[in-house]
Amino acid sequence: MAPRRSHKKSRTGCQRCKRRRIKCDETHPSCGNCVKHAIACDFSLSTEQLRAVSQELHSPSQVATTGQVIPSSSAPSPATPLPPPVPTVPQSSASLPTTLAPIHQPNLNVLDLSLMHHWSIATWSTVSNRDDVQQLWRLNIPTLATQHAFLMHAVLAVSAMHLHSTTTCASARNRYLTAASQHHERAVRGIAPCLAHISRDNCDAVVATSGLVAIYSFLTSRIAEIGPADAAANTLTPIGWVPLLRGVHSILEQAQSWVHHGPLSPLLAHPGHALTPDKLDAETERSLQSLYRLCTDLSLPGADELAATDVSTAYFSAIAELRKSFATISKWDSIVSAIFRWPIAATDRFVQLLLERRPRALVIFVHYCVLFTLVEGFWWATGSARFELERCEAILGLEWRHWIDWPRKQIMEGRGGFTEVGS
Structure with a gap:
C-alpha cells in the first residue's frame, strides 16, 4: 500500500467544511467548497447570520423564520442553499433617522x-x-x-x-x-x-x-x-x-x-429713431395737424374748456406726442414700444380729461388707435383698434363724428395710415 499523502490540517475553515469533515481552502469571502455546492459560506455572513448557522449545524432542531420549530428529521441538508444575507446598516449611518416624516403637499394642479x-x-x-x-x-x-x-x-x-x-x-x-x-x-x-x-x-x-x-x-x-x-x-x-x-x-x-x-x-433699452417729419405721408400729417385746429377753434362746440391753460396745454402736448409715436415706427422691432409710448408720454391732465370722456380728448385718442392696426398680428391686440373706435363713437355726439373720419377709415381698412420706413 502506498504511503498516505501528508497534508496540512485546516483549523480556521468555515463551519460547512468542518461539519462535512473536508478540507476548507479558507478562500474569502466564500470558500471553494461552498461555491462548488452553491451554498452560503459563513465567511460572507454577518455575526447574527453566523450564529444562526452554528445553531443549525449543532442543534437537533432549526428555528425557521416563521418562528416554528422544525424537527431535525425534516430539517434541510447542509447542502441546502441559505437565503441571501440581509444587508446591514453601516455604523456610520446609525445616526440617520429610521423613518421619514410624511410630506404634506397638495395635489398637483x-x-x-x-x-x-x-x-x-x-x-x-x-x-x-x-x-x-x-x-x-x-x-x-x-x-x-x-x-x-x-x-x-x-x-x-x-x-x-x-x-x-x-x-x-x-x-x-x-x-x-x-x-x-x-x-x-x-x-x-x-x-x-x-x-x-x-x-x-x-x-x-x-x-x-x-x-x-x-x-x-x-x-x-x-x-x-x-x-x-x-x-x-x-x-x-x-x-x-x-x-x-x-x-x-x-x-x-x-x-x-x-x-x-x-x-x-x-x-x-430704447432703440434710437430719428423723429423727422418726412417719416409721415401727407395724408397722415394733414390729419394730425387738423387736431391743433380742433383745440384752438373757439367756434366749435365746448370751446369754453380751451380757456383753461392746463386743458389746452394738455391737448397740445398730447397731439405733439402722438405725432412722435407715428414718426418713431420705422422698424418692426420698434412697433410695440412706439405704440405704447404715447399713453405714457401724455400728461396726467390729459389722461384725466380722457377718463372724463371729454370729446376733444376722445377724438385725439381715436387717432392714436390707428397705431393698433399695425399689431393686429399679436393675439393680445387683435380687434383692439376697432373696439376702441366703436366705444368712443358711442360716446361722441354727431357733431364730432367728422373729426374722426380719417382714423375710422384707417381702422376699418386695417391700415396704419402712413408709409413704413426701413425694413
Missing part, C-alpha cells in the same frame, strides 16, 4: 401645469417683438416666478388668456377664462403690499408682474365673456388700461437703477 407649459412653448414669444425682450420672458421671468408667487399668478393669467384666444371649444374657453381671472386676482392681491416697498430684492418681480397685469387688463377690456357687470363698466369707462400702463412706467422709473443692473435691463 394639472391645469396650472398646462398653463406653464403653454407659456414656455408659445406665450413668451408673443409678449414682445424684440428678440432680447422675448428671451427675457422665456428665461428670466419663469425663474423669477418660482421665487415670487404673485409673478407666477400673473404669468399663468396671461398664458390662460392666450389659450382662451386661440381655442374654439366653448367649454375650454370658459375654463381658461375662469383660470385667468382667478390668477389675475391673486397676482394683484399679491403685488399690492410690494408696491409701497419696492426694493432691490423684489423690483424685477414687481416690474414684470405690473407689465403682465397691464397686458391682461388691455386684453380683457374687450372680452365679452368677462361678465355683465364688468362689461358694463368697460363700456362706460374707456381706456381703463391706460392708467395701468402708466403705473408700470412709474414703477420702472422708481426701480430704474436696480433694474438697469439686473436681468430685466433690456426693458430699459
Whole structure:
C-alpha cells in the first residue's frame, strides 16, 4: 500500500467544511467548497447570520423564520442553499433617522401645469417683438416666478388668456377664462403690499408682474365673456388700461437703477429713431395737424374748456406726442414700444380729461388707435383698434363724428395710415 499523502490540517475553515469533515481552502469571502455546492459560506455572513448557522449545524432542531420549530428529521441538508444575507446598516449611518416624516403637499394642479407649459412653448414669444425682450420672458421671468408667487399668478393669467384666444371649444374657453381671472386676482392681491416697498430684492418681480397685469387688463377690456357687470363698466369707462400702463412706467422709473443692473435691463433699452417729419405721408400729417385746429377753434362746440391753460396745454402736448409715436415706427422691432409710448408720454391732465370722456380728448385718442392696426398680428391686440373706435363713437355726439373720419377709415381698412420706413 502506498504511503498516505501528508497534508496540512485546516483549523480556521468555515463551519460547512468542518461539519462535512473536508478540507476548507479558507478562500474569502466564500470558500471553494461552498461555491462548488452553491451554498452560503459563513465567511460572507454577518455575526447574527453566523450564529444562526452554528445553531443549525449543532442543534437537533432549526428555528425557521416563521418562528416554528422544525424537527431535525425534516430539517434541510447542509447542502441546502441559505437565503441571501440581509444587508446591514453601516455604523456610520446609525445616526440617520429610521423613518421619514410624511410630506404634506397638495395635489398637483394639472391645469396650472398646462398653463406653464403653454407659456414656455408659445406665450413668451408673443409678449414682445424684440428678440432680447422675448428671451427675457422665456428665461428670466419663469425663474423669477418660482421665487415670487404673485409673478407666477400673473404669468399663468396671461398664458390662460392666450389659450382662451386661440381655442374654439366653448367649454375650454370658459375654463381658461375662469383660470385667468382667478390668477389675475391673486397676482394683484399679491403685488399690492410690494408696491409701497419696492426694493432691490423684489423690483424685477414687481416690474414684470405690473407689465403682465397691464397686458391682461388691455386684453380683457374687450372680452365679452368677462361678465355683465364688468362689461358694463368697460363700456362706460374707456381706456381703463391706460392708467395701468402708466403705473408700470412709474414703477420702472422708481426701480430704474436696480433694474438697469439686473436681468430685466433690456426693458430699459430704447432703440434710437430719428423723429423727422418726412417719416409721415401727407395724408397722415394733414390729419394730425387738423387736431391743433380742433383745440384752438373757439367756434366749435365746448370751446369754453380751451380757456383753461392746463386743458389746452394738455391737448397740445398730447397731439405733439402722438405725432412722435407715428414718426418713431420705422422698424418692426420698434412697433410695440412706439405704440405704447404715447399713453405714457401724455400728461396726467390729459389722461384725466380722457377718463372724463371729454370729446376733444376722445377724438385725439381715436387717432392714436390707428397705431393698433399695425399689431393686429399679436393675439393680445387683435380687434383692439376697432373696439376702441366703436366705444368712443358711442360716446361722441354727431357733431364730432367728422373729426374722426380719417382714423375710422384707417381702422376699418386695417391700415396704419402712413408709409413704413426701413425694413
